[in-house]
Amino acid sequence: QTVVTQEPSFSVSPGGTVTLTCGLSSGSVSTTYFPSWFQQTPGQAPRTLIYSTNARSSGVPDRFSGSILGNKAALTITGAQADDECDYYCVLYVGSGTWVFGGGTKLTVL
């Protein structure tokens, strides 16, 4: 069973830059995993931020960016704002038409 790993929590100062990562318990993440990133505020449905590694979904500001860093997918938020404080999830395509979500990262802006 494929396990997708994310930092359970992270903190960033207002105006600062933070990079969240999305890895595999075994192996490296590459573009062939088509990583996507989602933002979820409490009580709301997830919102897609990034798909296919680095493509920004419609309406997502350019301070959100995706990449591959080393052996992981990464979501970078520049100029962090108070309303960026929420949960972030990644999902990876693991083959045979199936996807696996990471456990999520709770981001604190303080």
Added chain:
Amino acid sequence: QVQLHESGPGLVKPSETLSLTCTVSGVSIHGHYWSWIRQPPGKGLEWIGYVYYSGSANYSPSLKSQVAMSVDTSKNQFSLRLTSVTAADTAMYYCARYEDTWREFDYWGQGTLVTVSS
């Protein structure tokens, strides 16, 4: 404007079958993949599977024995059936469109909470 709306019973008894429907508006169900994702209270997201408008489907290996998805093109709806449910199936269930060309889950419903309890 594309909108998805989940509907179905909010309470299901253990060992029974959970059935949910997602009604799509603003776009035809034709030519697209349609996905179900769930989230137990206080926990992370879990991909359940997706169904193509033609009816072919792919499911999470961990849920494959329990899950069936179908499409009703005449009503622009797709559905989820989960059999033999237990308390572990209590979750918020989301439907979403999966755009295979870009590998993007681009539109989401607001979700519906299903509780499994006697």
